[in-house]
Amino acid sequence: MRIKNKMKMVLLTAVLGTCLMQMGGGQEAMAAAQNGKTAEARLTPGVKTEKLHLTQEWDKVFPKSDKVDHQKVTFHNRYGITLAADLYTPKGMKAGEKRAAIAVSGPFGAVKEQASGLYAQQLAERGYITLAFDPSFTGESGGNVRNVASPDINTEDFSAAIDFLANQKDVDANRLGLLGICGFGGIAINDAAMDTRVKATVASTMYDMTRVLANGYFDKENSPEQRHRKLEAMNAQRTEDYKNDTFARAGGCLKPDELQPDTPEFVKQYTAYYETKRGFHPRSVNSTEGWNATSALSFINLPFLQRSNEIQSAVMVVAGEKAHSRYFSEDAFRKLQGSNKELVIVPGATHTDLYDQMDKIPFDKIDEFYQTYLK
Numbered sequence: 559m560r561i562k563n564k565m566k567m568v569l570l571t572a573v574l575g576t577c578l579m580q581m582g583g584g585q586e587a588m589a590a591a592q593n594g595k596t597a598e599a600r601l602t603p604g605v606k607t608e609k610l611h612l613t614q615e616w617d618k619v620f621p622k623s624d625k626v627d628h629q630k631v632t633f634h635n636r637y638g639i640t641l642a643a644d645l646y647t648p649k650g651m652k653a654g655e656k657r658a659a660i661a662v663s664g665p666f667g668a669v670k671e672q673a674s675g676l677y678a679q680q681l682a683e684r685g686y687i688t689l690a691f692d693p694s695f696t697g698e699s700g701g702n703v704r705n706v707a708s709p710d711i712n713t714e715d716f717s718a719a720i721d722f723l724a725n726q727k728d729v730d731a732n733r734l735g736l737l738g739i740c741g742f743g744g745i746a747i748n749d750a751a752m753d754t755r756v757k758a759t760v761a762s763t764m765y766d767m768t769r770v771l772a773n774g775y776f777d778k779e780n781s782p783e784q785r786h787r788k789l790e791a792m793n794a795q796r797t798e799d800y801k802n803d804t805f806a807r808a809g810g811c812l813k814p815d816e817l818q819p820d821t822p823e824f825v826k827q828y829t830a831y832y833e834t835k836r837g838f839h840p841r842s843v844n845s846t847e848g849w850n851a852t853s854a855l856s857f858i859n860l861p862f863l864q865r866s867n868e869i870q871s872a873v874m875v876v877a878g879e880k881a882h883s884r885y886f887s888e889d890a891f892r893k894l895q896g897s898n899k900e901l902v903i904v905p906g907a908t909h910t911d912l913y914d915q916m917d918k919i920p921f922d923k924i925d926e927f928y929q930t931y932l933k
Contacts, residue, residue, distance in 0.1 A: 607632065608640040608700035618671045619837050620914070625649055626682040635694065635718035637711055642698035643691035643719070644670050646682035651728060658733035658932035659687040659726070661719035665913060666707070666741025666767060667810075667844035669697035672837055673739050673913040677762070681737070684925050686932075687729055689719050693742070697841045703805070705844050707853045709768060709860045712742070716749040720756060733757060733932040737924075739913065740883075741767040744862050747873060747890060751865040758872040758931035760924055763912035766886050768861040771854040776885070785858060792852045799852065808848035824882040827910045837914060863890060872898040872931035876920060878907030898931065 612630045616622050627647045634640045651657065662678045663670070670678075670690040678690035693715045694708070695701035716736055724731040735758040738746025743764025750759040773780035779788075799805050811832045812825060831837040832845040873894055877887035884903070891901040902923055904912065911918040 606638065607634050610640055610642050610698060610700055612642055612698055617839075618675050619839055620676045620679070623679050623683055626679060628679075631689070631722070633691075633718060633722035635711070635714050635721075637694070637714065639694045639711070640700040641691050641694065641715060641718065642670070642700075643689050643722075644675055644678065646678050646688045646690070647728070648682055648685050648687070656728055656730040657685065657687045658735065658928065659689065659723040659729040660735040660737055660928065660932075661716055661723060662688055662690045662737045662739075663693055663716065663719075663746075664739030664742030665763075665845075666765060667842065667849065668740070668832075669839055669841045671697075671839045672842060674737075674742075676914055677737055677739065677919075680919075680921055681925070681928075684921070686735075686928065687723070687726070689723055691715065691719055692841075696844060703850075705807070705847075706805070706850045707767075707844075707857070709745075709748075709857050709862065712745050713749045713752065716742075716746060717753045720753060724755065731755070735759060735928055735932055737762065739763060740909075741765040743875075744768075744886065744890065747866055747869070747875075748862040750871055750873060751863070751869050754871075756871055758874075758928055759869075760874045760876065760927065761887070761890070762876045762919070762924075763878060763881060763883060763909050764875065764887050764890065765883055766862050766890065768857045769886070771857040772861070775882070789855070789858065792855050795851050796855075805850040805852070808851040808853070810844070810846040810848040822882075824909060827908055831910045831913055863893065866890065867893050867895050869894060870896065872900075872927070874900045874902060874924065874927045876902045876904065876912065876924070878904050878909055878911055878918070880906060881909035881912070883909045900927065 610632055614630065627649055629645050631643050631645045632640050633643065660681055662674045664674055670692050674690040678688035682688045692699040694711050695704055695706050720734055723729050723734055734755055736746040736750060736756055737760045739762045743761030744766040746759050747761050750756050772785060795806055811828045813833055814829055817826055817829060832842065875887045875891045877884045891899065902920055904918055904920055907918040
């Protein structure tokens with residue numbers, strides 16, 4: 559018996575020592591293991607936050623509510639990028655009270671002063687603490703290269719927002735949710751498949767950006783040959799960008815005077831939001847001028863929603879009946895499993911109606927969903 563126990567100790571010490579060595583424990587950890595002592599964990603130094611210059615005046619495309627408190631905040635993701643956000647808190651909260659909290663972002667190419675801020679403020683009026691943030695490399699958020707998107711980093715941005723909310727004294731860390739709009743709807747679902755702290759996710763008027771960039775609209779470019787031609791063009795652009803020490807832009811929404819009778823209706827709808835007083839914001843340059851032309855490369859190669867059928871938390875997918883993007887929502891919903899998943903089709907609504915049209919966005923249904931699953 560003593561021999562067996564001794565052998566167990568040798569094996570345990572060997573395994574523990576190897577693991578600690580692999581995790582950066584080094585010789586000190588190995589020595590501690592051999593002496594039968596518990597090695598003290600080594601911590602990675604904290605992230606050095608970037609200094610951001612935040613606009614303090616109210617510069618949203620929607621009016622400020624007198625029912626909520628608002629402040630500018632920053633937080634960082636695990637890639638060391640500092641993100642800028644608007645934190646909305648219901649007025650009249652009692653000292654020591656903790657509320658459910660929701661991280662909000664989107665549409666893809668927009669900034670927090672547009673649709674995500676509108677959603678966040680409306681939900682704060684209904685009693686939630688909400689955080690509308692600019693994704694990495696966009697708006698007021700940090701990141702050295704500007705106006706570039708990443709399927710990995712943008713998914714991480716949602717989890718970083720959850721990091722921040724979970725550490726606020728007036729937030730119940732067991733009642734955390736996500737809300738993504740347009741392309742960030744698909745990204746929110748993608749994050750919900752990874753982040754088990756998230757208890758409820760809403761994807762409103764969603765796109766799967768990896769699908770549309772790889773396959774084209776309505777999957778009309780879904781062949782290896784068509785993808786190869788796109789990849790060739792973008793990789794040639796990479797060579798030019800590096801040589802010129804710059805990044806070419808992909809082009810944004812059409813200006814109102816550029817629209818033609820045969821312009822697709824959904825393109826006209828984007829112009830009506832991003833290029834008019836209704837939704838224009840000077841920092842929303844990815845919508846008005848376009849993303850860096852090579853951003854699509856990683857999206858083509860790294861498809862979203864690979865594990866969405868394994869999401870155990872609640873998910874609501876909202877789409878407009880007349881939205882050109884409706885097929886993204888319906889296909890994403892079909893993949894979800896469990897009785898805590900819901901698809902809402904809004905009668906008569908287009909894709910961009912769900913950006914800001916208060917008579918179309920189903921806030922009552924969204925509120926009821928969060929009340930059910932963030933309790």
